[in-house]
Amino acid sequence: MIEIPADILEKVILHSQSGFPLEACGILGGTGNAVASHYPMTNTDASNEHFMMDPKEQFAVVKALRASGEEMQVIYHSHPESPARPSQEDIRLALTPNVHHLIVSLQDRENPVAKAFRINAGVVETVEIIITV
C-alpha cells in the first residue's frame, strides 16, 4: 500500500502527459508509506519505450530528500503507448531496493491509468494506491 496525495498524483499525470509521446519519469519522496513530495526528472533517453534519469539530477533529489528527512518512496515513469504494467526492461532495471514503481499509462490518453508495483529480483507485485487529500 502506498498513500499518494491527490494533488501530487495529478502533477505526476500532468508531467507524463506533457512528456508525451516520450516517456516521462520522476521521483516521489515521503516517509513511511506516505508520499509527500514530487520531483519531475529529465528522461535523458528521450525515448517512447524507456527512460533513464540524469544521474546529476538524481543525486540532487537524493540530497534534497535527505535534507527534508524524507526517503525515495516511488520511482515513476509513463508508458505512452502501452498498459500500466512493468515491461521486461522495467523488471530487469528495477535495482533500487525498497522503492515502489509507479507507471502511468497514456494508452488511452483521455483516461490515464496509474498503477504501483514492487519489483524484487524479477518478481512483480501489485501495490494498492490510496489517494489522500
Ligand SMILES: [Zn+2]
Ligand atoms: Zn516502463
